[in-house]
Amino acid sequence: MIYSNFHTHSLYSDGKAEMKEYCNKAIELGFHSLGFSDHAPVKLDNSFSIPFEKLTEYFQEVKLMKETYQGKLNIFTSLEADFIPEVSYDFDFFRNQADMDYMIGSIHLVYNKTNERMWFIDGGDQQVWDKGLTEIFDGDIKKGVQCFYEQNMQMIEEQNPEVVGHLDKIKMHNKERLFSTNDKWYTDLVEACLTSMKKYDAILEVNTRGLYKGRCKELFPSPEIALMAQKMGIPILLSSDAHHPDELNGAYDSVIDTLKATGIKELVEYSHTGWKSNILV
Ligand SMILES: [Zn+2]
Numbered sequence: 001m002i003y004s005n006f007h008t009h010s011l012y013s014d015g016k017a018e019m020k021e022y023c024n025k026a027i028e029l030g031f032h033s034l035g036f037s038d039h040a041p042v043k044l045d046n047s048f049s050i051p052f053e054k055l056t057e058y059f060q061e062v063k064l065m066k067e068t069y070q071g072k073l074n075i076f077t078s079l080e081a082d083f084i085p086e087v088s089y090d091f092d093f094f095r096n097q098a099d100m101d102y103m104i105g106s107i108h109l110v111y112n113k114t115n116e117r118m119w120f121i122d123g124g125d126q127q128v129w130d131k132g133l134t135e136i137f138d139g140d141i142k143k144g145v146q147c148f149y150e151q152n153m154q155m156i157e158e159q160n161p162e163v164v165g166h167l168d169k170i171k172m173h174n175k176e177r178l179f180s181t182n183d184k185w186y187t188d189l190v191e192a193c194l195t196s197m198k199k200y201d202a203i204l205e206v207n208t209r210g211l212y213k214g215r216c217k218e219l220f221p222s223p224e225i226a227l228m229a230q231k232m233g234i235p236i237l238l239s240s241d242a243h244h245p246d247e248l249n250g251a252y253d254s255v256i257d258t259l260k261a262t263g264i265k266e267l268v269e270y271s272h273t274g275w276k277s278n279i280l281v
């Protein structure tokens with residue numbers, strides 16, 4: 001079993017509870033470690049990220065949690081940062097603001113350089129995904145998916161996130177309608193992205209949120225992609241991307257069984273001495 005979660009959202013971004021509620025729940029679950037990774041501010045109006053003027057307060061609150069729960073729970077400082085060419089802050093901008101333990105880099109908005117518009121690929125609404133694809137990429141799914149993976153690669157190479165969040169989330173609202181994740185053009189993009197991750201020492205997050213929210217039948221990314229990553233020597237981190245304390249171990253039990261059945265042999269966890277590997281037994 002895994003007794004940690006390094007991808008969580010509190011009231012500072014789009015989570016539904018205060019940090020202390022996550023800490024108390026983590027202790028109740030027997031966790032040894034918890035990382036806060038609220039959405040980093042971005043240079044556009046939105047309702048999901050930490051407001052820029054609250055960033056200092058966010059870091060102070062994580063520090064307060066570290067002090068309050070010392071000896072009971074290891075607490076780590078992080079941010080889930082968007083990478084959007086021309087729009088997002090450099091990840092180093094955040095690293096320079098606080099003693100960051102690690103950063104999760106994730107793509108939620110796919111930028112089309114041609115018309116300078118963004119396709120929102122997350123959230124619970126398939127219609128929003130469909131409308132975005134039509135309006136921003138003229139319905140060209142291959143182009144949209146290609147931009148998504150190229151944006152991930154550019155993020156990995158230019159911003160060096162320690163962890164890449166929910167790598168294949170682009171598939172969430174596709175539901176095998178417009179493309180198959182077995183198509184060669186698609187698996188080539190995934191492989192190119194993993195090659196970049198290996199080169200820049202990034203960790204692959206396996207994110208359970210789609211499963212326990214009922215938004216996707218599969219993990220982000222799929223167990224097959226996780227296995228491909230393992231074969232390439234890329235470390236794998238399990239997280240639930242919790243937006244509520246009750247989601248802290250969301251789908252962990254069944255997912256660990258799935259990963260083991262797929263051939264995943266180890267998962268990493270963050271610690272005071274850095275990333276360490278645990279063999280799955
Ligand atoms: Zn995310």
Ligand SMILES: [Zn+2]
Nearest residue numbers: 007009080241
């Ligand atoms: Zn998240």
